[in-house]
Amino acid sequence: AQSVTQLGSHVSVSEGALVLLRCNYSSSVPPYLFWYVQYPNQGLQLLLKYTTGATLVKGINGFEAEFKKSETSFHLTKPSAHMSDAAEYFCAVTDRGNMLTFGGGTRLMVKP
Amino acid sequence: EPEVTQTPSHQVTQMGQEVILRCVPISNHLYFYWYRQILGQKVEFLVSFYNNEISEKSEIFDDQFSVERPDGSNFTLKIRSTKLEDSAMYFCASSDRGLSTETQYFGPGTRLLVL
Numbered sequence: 001a002q003s004v005t006q007l008g009s010h011v012s013v014s015e016g017a018l019v020l021l022r023c024n025y026s027s028s029v030p031p032y033l034f035w036y037v038q039y040p041n042q043g044l045q046l047l048l049k050y051t052t053g054a055t056l057v058k059g060i061n062g063f064e065a066e067f068k069k070s071e072t073s074f075h076l077t078k079p080s081a082h083m084s085d086a087a088e089y090f091c092a093v094t095d096r097g098n099m100l101t102f103g104g105g106t107r108l109m110v111k112p
Numbered sequence: 113e114p115e116v117t118q119t120p121s122h123q124v125t126q127m128g129q130e131v132i133l134r135c136v137p138i139s140n141h142l143y144f145y146w147y148r149q150i151l152g153q154k155v156e157f158l159v160s161f162y163n164n165e166i167s168e169k170s171e172i173f174d175d176q177f178s179v180e181r182p183d184g185s186n187f188t189l190k191i192r193s194t195k196l197e198d199s200a201m202y203f204c205a206s207s208d209r210g211l212s213t214e215t216q217y218f219g220p221g222t223r224l225l226v227l
Contacts, residue, residue, distance in 0.1 A: 032212050032213050034215075036218070041220060042220050043115075043116060043203065043217075043218035043219045043220045043221065044155075044203065044205075044218040045218070046215050046216075046217075049213070049215065051213040090155065092155075094212045095212065096212055097168055097212060098143065098145075098160055098167075098168065098207070098210050098211070098212055098214065098216075099157040099160065099168055099170070100147070100155075100157060100216060101157070102147075102154050102155040102156070103154065104153075104154050105154070105155075
């Protein structure tokens with residue numbers, strides 16, 4: 001069975017600092033990996049996804065993530081945090097069905 | 113930009129009552145999903161639906177739950193006799209195709225509180 005672990009339920013960074021949100025997965029087959037963001041009172045919005053091909057994936061709002069098979073990781077990064085990045089971020093995995101399995105989420109706080 | 117909508121945004125009900133949560137998926141999408149998130153826990157898959165049939169369901173989706181596409185636009189989740197542990201945020205999602213690589217578009221959720 002597939003599973004996702006997000007290390008750190010809360011991450012706090014200063015505006016302009018690097019954002020690093022960690023995601024590790026387990027899957028019995030090569031996975032498809034997703035990062036979603038949830039702003040207050042809104043639905044989950046796709047930031048980026050990895051399916052096949054290039055392991056460094058670029059998404060919206062300057063975010064990117066790198067699929068590292070050897071580390072079973074798909075960490076999300078952004079070089080410079082902005083106040084508007086404050087939200088909850090969810091990593092998710094699916095294999096051959098269309099059921100998304102989510103991590104526990106990481107709440108990102110950005111300090112001025 | 114098209115979006116998934118859900119109603120109501122909040123619902124309070126008494127234990128044992130039936131509730132129906134409503135969703136309007138993106139209009140040209142064919143695959144529909146329900147997920148839930150109990151407070152402090154992970155978002156969990158409940159069910160996927162295509163062509164008027166359930167295509168996948170989780171262990172959570174027992175006989176108390178049912179889904180329906182009553183018309184060309186709505187997709188509903190019914191809980192027949194609510195329990196305290198059904199209190200959660202329920203998310204509807206839709207996708208154009210049912211591929212594992214396909215992006216699922218989520219609604220803002222319905223927060224259900226069972227008293």
